[in-house]
Structures are given as structure tokens and as C-alpha cells.
Amino acid sequence: MLVASVSCQETPPLYPASAPNEIREACAVTAQKCTACHERDRIVYARHNPTEWRTTVERMRKFPGSGIAPADVEVVLRCLTYSAESSVDSPASSRMGRFATWNP
Numbered sequence: 001m002l003v004a005s006v007s008c009q010e011t012p013p014l015y016p017a018s019a020p021n022e023i024r025e026a027c028a029v030t031a032q033k034c035t036a037c038h039e040r041d042r043i044v045y046a047r048h049n050p051t052e053w054r055t056t057v058e059r060m061r062k063f064p065g066s067g068i069a070p071a072d073v074e075v076v077l078r079c080l081t082y083s084a085e086s087s088v089d090s091p092a093s094s095r096m097g098r099f100a101t102w103n104p
């Protein structure tokens with residue numbers, strides 16, 4: 001299991017090494033806004049699609065004293081959904097693979 005094997009190592013960053021600067025900046029905001037109440041690992045190990053992330057971030061924002069402004073949500077989502085997409089090894093080829101099944 002991935003979670004067990006990394007449990008005693010440092011939590012990975014919110015973005016992959018290949019992320020462009022604008023994503024790194026968005027993730028710096030995310031790290032600052034989103035670790036007031038829990039550690040980064042809660043976010044790094046969560047697996048959400050973009051729709052679920054929006055729901056989760058809105059839920060976090062509405063906690064009393066979250067310090068998260070409505071305008072922060074888009075920035076945070078840019079970071080979180082970039083990570084989600086890049087965790088798929090090869091988006092283009094896996095999409096083609098699915099189309100091959102769906103449209104024989």
C-alpha cells in the first residue's frame with residue numbers, strides 16, 4: 001500500500017517537480033491557507049477529482065476563522081486540480097484507451 005510505505009517519510013509537496021511557476025505560486029498560497037488546521041498530508045493524500053476538490057475547499061472555507069477568502073478558492077483549486085491531473089501517468093494515451101473501449 002502506498003500510504004503505508006510512505007508513512008514514515010516526509011510528506012511530498014503539493015505539486016509535481018515538473019509544475020510551472022504559476023502552479024508553484026498557487027500551491028504556496030494553498031500551503032499557507034490550508035495548513036492552519038491540519039497538516040499538508042491531509043491534502044496530499046486526498047484523492048479528489050476537480051468537482052470534489054471544489055466542494056471540499058468550499059467546506060474548508062466555511063469553517064469559522066478559516067482565513068480563506070472566496071477569491072482564494074480559485075487559486076487553491078488551480079494548485080489542487082493540477083496535482084490531480086498530473087498524477088495520471090499519461091492522460092492523453094489513457095483517454096485514447098478509454099475511447100477505444102467506448103467507441104469500438
Ligand code: HEC
Pocket residue numbers: 030033034035036037038042043046056057060061063064065066067068076
Ligand atoms: C478552519 C480549519 C481548516 C482549514 C483552514 C482547512 N481545513 Fe481542511 N479540514 C478541517 C477539518 C476540521 C477537517 C476534518 C473534518 C471534515 O472533513 O470536515 C478537514 C479535512 C480536510 C480534508 C479531508 C476530507 C476531504 O474532504 O477529503 C481535506 C482533503 C482538507 N481538509 C483539505 C483542505 C484544504 C485544501 C484546505 C485549504 C483550502 C483546508 N483543508 C483548510 C479544517 C480545516
